[in-house]
Structure formats: C-alpha cells, structure tokens
Amino acid sequence: MAYWLFKSEPDSWSWDQQKKAGAKGTEWTGVRNFQARNNMKAMKLGDKGFFYHSNEGKEIVGIVEVAKLAHPDSTAKEGNWECVDIRAVTDVPKPVTLDYIKTDKRLKDMVLVNNSRLSVQPVSAEEWKMICDLGGVKKV
DNA sequence: GCCAACGTTGGC
DNA sequence: GCCAACGTTGGC
DSSP states (O other): OOEEEEEEOTTTSOHHHHHHTTTTOEEOOOOOOHHHHHHHHTOOTTOEEEEEETTTTOEEEEEEEEEEEEEEOTTOSSSOOEEEEEEEEEEEEEEEEHHHHHHOGGGTTOHHHHOTTOSEEEEOHHHHHHHHHHHTOOOO
C-alpha cells in the first residue's frame, strides 16, 4: 500500500466537489507534468491519498483512494498523458495546514514542503500516519 | 498581485 | 547535449 497527495486549487476542483462525485469517483485529469504522471502510473487500486487545497486554504482536507488505474487522459489533445480515478473516502476533521507541516520537524521532508509545485506527490507511511493522527482521522 | 522556483522548450 | 528564455505554479 502506497500513499500519495493530490493537490488542487479549490477554485477549479474542491474537496466538496470531490465528495459529491461519490463512490464512483472522478478522473484526475489535467496533469501535464512528467513526475506527477509517473506517480500516477505507479498507483495501485486502493492506494490512499491526501486531498490538498493549494492557494486557498493550503491544507489537507480529505482522504481519497485510487478507484481506477492510470489510463489515457481524455482531456489531453497531444502527448501520452494519463490519469487515475480517485474517490473521496473521508474528511480530515481537523485539516492539517501547510503552516503546521512546515513547523513540525518530523514532516520537514515532505514533498509538499520541498517541491510544492509537484501536483501529485508520494507520501511516506510515517508521514501518512502522523497527518492522520494530527487531523483526527479515525481509521482509513 | 507579485515574484521566486521550477519544468519545459528550442536554438545553437 | 547544453543552457537561456519562457510559461506556469503557488506561497506570500
């Protein structure tokens, strides 16, 4: 089981919208970055991820899981871009902010801190657990 | 709204 | 294959 982090600007796609999409989930389209694409190709069904709001909020607000393996991104006109489907699993009752993550030594190696522009990021098992604890997530 | 940081592109 | 120029992202 691997863990990830999906970044989205709430203006274009928010956690609320993701939740409304329901159990079927939605395609995580629009990624045009090789590293992010490679991360998606490495995902397996059932892998979990954080849902992060960039720009506005700048906090981890939800938990998602991979509902469909990487497949061609239908919104890409050219290039072999791919996307996965993700579905909302549960809220993070106490959203974990970027501000906090930056102050906690144990989280200082998170990609979110060191490469904030990468839109799909890997998260280590330790980081996953810590943020779930901090966020008041009971069980995933 | 600004600007630093990064990834990508294209000329050489 | 290098690197300058450019566009985009995202924190502030």
